[in-house]
Amino acid sequence: MSRYAHPAGPRHADVLPEDNPPRPPRDLGELSAHVWPATARRGADGELVVGGVGARALAAEYGTPLFVMDEQDFRARARAYRTAFSDAEADVYYAGKALLTKAVARWVLEEGLKLDVCSGGELAVALAAGFPPERIGMHGNNKSEAELERAVEVGVGRIIVDSFDEIERLERIAARLDRVPRVLVRVTTGVEAHTHEFVATAHDDQKFGLALSTGAADEAVRRVLAAPHIELVGLHSHIGSQIFDTAGFDVAARRVAEFMVRVIAETGAQLPELDLGGGLGIAYVPDDTPLEPEAIAKSLLGIVRHECESHGLPMPRIAVEPGRALSGPAGVTLYEVGTVKDVEGIRTYVSVDGGMSDNIRTALYGAEYTCALASRTGSGAPMLSRLVGKHCESGDIIVHDLYLPADIRPGDLVAVAATGAYCFSMASNYNHLPRPALVAVADGAARTLVRRETEEDLLRLDIG
Ligand SMILES: Cc1ncc(COP(=O)(O)O)c(C=O)c1O
Numbered sequence: 001m002s003r004y005a006h007p008a009g010p011r012h013a014d015v016l017p018e019d020n021p022p023r024p025p026r027d028l029g030e031l032s033a034h035v036w037p038a039t040a041r042r043g044a045d046g047e048l049v050v051g052g053v054g055a056r057a058l059a060a061e062y063g064t065p066l067f068v069m070d071e072q073d074f075r076a077r078a079r080a081y082r083t084a085f086s087d088a089e090a091d092v093y094y095a096g097k098a099l100l101t102k103a104v105a106r107w108v109l110e111e112g113l114k115l116d117v118c119s120g121g122e123l124a125v126a127l128a129a130g131f132p133p134e135r136i137g138m139h140g141n142n143k144s145e146a147e148l149e150r151a152v153e154v155g156v157g158r159i160i161v162d163s164f165d166e167i168e169r170l171e172r173i174a175a176r177l178d179r180v181p182r183v184l185v186r187v188t189t190g191v192e193a194h195t196h197e198f199v200a201t202a203h204d205d206q207k208f209g210l211a212l213s214t215g216a217a218d219e220a221v222r223r224v225l226a227a228p229h230i231e232l233v234g235l236h237s238h239i240g241s242q243i244f245d246t247a248g249f250d251v252a253a254r255r256v257a258e259f260m261v262r263v264i265a266e267t268g269a270q271l272p273e274l275d276l277g278g279g280l281g282i283a284y285v286p287d288d289t290p291l292e293p294e295a296i297a298k299s300l301l302g303i304v305r306h307e308c309e310s311h312g313l314p315m316p317r318i319a320v321e322p323g324r325a326l327s328g329p330a331g332v333t334l335y336e337v338g339t340v341k342d343v344e345g346i347r348t349y350v351s352v353d354g355g356m357s358d359n360i361r362t363a364l365y366g367a368e369y370t371c372a373l374a375s376r377t378g379s380g381a382p383m384l385s386r387l388v389g390k391h392c393e394s395g396d397i398i399v400h401d402l403y404l405p406a407d408i409r410p411g412d413l414v415a416v417a418a419t420g421a422y423c424f425s426m427a428s429n430y431n432h433l434p435r436p437a438l439v440a441v442a443d444g445a446a447r448t449l450v451r452r453e454t455e456e457d458l459l460r461l462d463i464g
């Protein structure tokens with residue numbers, strides 16, 4: 001299961017098949033519907049086709065590794081979230097950290113969502129795409145003077161403040177610019193989310209937010225209320241990422257709603273907005289069972305409604321911030337196989353032309369992925385394999401344990417599913433590998449969203 005079953009981080013390469021044997025699949029060519037993008041299918045000759053475009057044509061035209069986004073799938077997921085929260089005064093902010101390009105920002109806008117950015121760079125992409133600043137929320141635990149200044153100048157809809165230093169900095173900037181930005185205070189609810197420790201964000205001992213338990217959240221609210229150039233409009237809570245059960249979300253929603261009720265009672269402040277963050281898990285492997293947007297909407301809205309009704313308060317405007325849940329399942333990465341090395345009695349190492357520079361998640365979190373032969377279906381018995389990259393690092397593993405057809409060979413294309421979130425956005429140039437292109441596919445056509453980097457691009461930055 002991809003629920004970060006290995007909390008100590010990356011699994012070690014000494015886990016032999018007999019220690020941890022995965023189940024051989026029934027059919028190596030099968031594309032499990034909830035792991036692959038909605039339009040993925042096998043073409044007549046067995047090739048993987050996404051958005052009506054075949055893997056071989058994509059590789060021939062754009063090269064590999066290649067990030068491929070199924071536009072229809074992304075848009076459908078965005079609409080599903082919009083619809084699930086549509087019977088309440090609610091906003092869905094797409095978390096751009098998962099994947100943000102100008103085209104993606106426009107899809108988000110066209111589907112009626114708002115946008116969460118967490119750096120000056122993400123804000124710049126959104127603005128370049130023509131995303132209306134008032135529909136943007138700005139996050140970050142260490143927003144710089146320049147980032148805050150830009151956010152205030154362009155008039156982002158809300159800034160989520162994350163520290164006392166930031167409150168002081170923002171007040172100073174807003175006073176200088178003679179503006180009054182709207183802010184939410186990010187509250188740490190003390191919830192221990194059931195996910196990898198690197199992506200849990202609501203326990204007290206970490207860098208995000210202001211803790212309820214220590215009184216820091218109360219103090220932050222007092223300071224914002226006392227600052228003449230900042231308008232407090234609400235509270236924010238985010239418990240972590242890749243979460244599958246509603247329990248953690250429910251507890252956090254209850255705690256932050258109770259806090260909201262208390263703040264209103266004690267200070268008389270109006271808190272018209274309550275943002276419950278993102279973090280909804282997706283299926284990386286067939287056994288994963290993600291929550292449906294309706295289930296999460298029903299549960300969260302029910303909790304806040306109950307809390308408000310029992311204190312005679314109006315329902316605040318609710319916001320959620322899914323990132324991975326929209327872009328993750330819509331993306332696949334195409335690679336070309338370069339070498340196939342059988343380590344006798346252990347497993348076969350299949351090396352591809354990318355690796356940890358385009359997908360760091362396996363090394364960083366012990367994440368699991370589903371991979372399939374993409375240029376054809378292959379034949380022969382399922383062969384226990386490990387999909388690895390080309391970096392100078394033995395932890396450069398993309399999929400730890402998988403079965404590939406025994407006749408896999410150099411020149412074949414393989415596809416890794418559910419790579420639309422936190423792969424392109426976390427890509428690096430390790431070993432001076434240029435980062436792959438990102439293309440969108442829809443209705444039988446592909447178009448470049450971000451072009452492939454070249455060695456010249458890398459050399460242009462090296463001006464020593
Ligand atoms: C504040 C905030 N909102 C939203 C998200 C998006 O999370 P996810 O992509 O897991 O939905 C994150 C990342 O964890 C976050 O830190």
Ligand SMILES: N[C@@H](CCCC[NH3+])C(=O)O
Nearest residue numbers: 097199241242361421422
């Ligand atoms: N980048 C992480 C999650 C962090 C989300 C942002 N706070 C992942 O790939 O799972």
